[in-house]
Amino acid sequence: MKINWGTGIVLAFIGFISFILYFVFRMSTDDRANHDLVTEEYYKKELTYQQELDASNSATEMNANLTVEKTDEGLVIYFPERFDPTKISGTVSLYRPSNKHLDTNFPISLSKTHLLIPDNRLVDGRWDITVKWEYEGKSFMHKEKLTY
Incomplete structure (x- = not known):
């Protein structure tokens, strides 16, 4: 053929x-x-974006920046020492871009000026850390990308 x-x-x-x-x-x-989308309820989260910008700007204006440090025990978040730790409240969100099942939220409950996230809760790799906290009615926010 x-x-x-x-x-x-x-x-x-x-x-x-x-x-x-x-x-x-x-x-x-x-x-x-x-x-999957990057986060659950992506569009609802975008509506609060201006509030996040205001909280981040107020942290910069009041010099209330946080320090995130990797130690042998885990991840330590240092809050400004001039603030009373018992009046600080909020949440720490750990977002893992590669696996949504590893995402966690921790409430902030301080007796000292630092918060320790234990090493056994974190897997090696990239983490996006968002700390939303309030002090005497004023909202603050800190975002950081970290390779653990």
């Missing part, structure tokens, strides 16, 4: 379309391909 150029073009198109459909099907059913 002799194949002319028209039949060859049609077979090439059919082969190409089959190739593309195979990979689309394979990628959409593969469990390793993660197609």
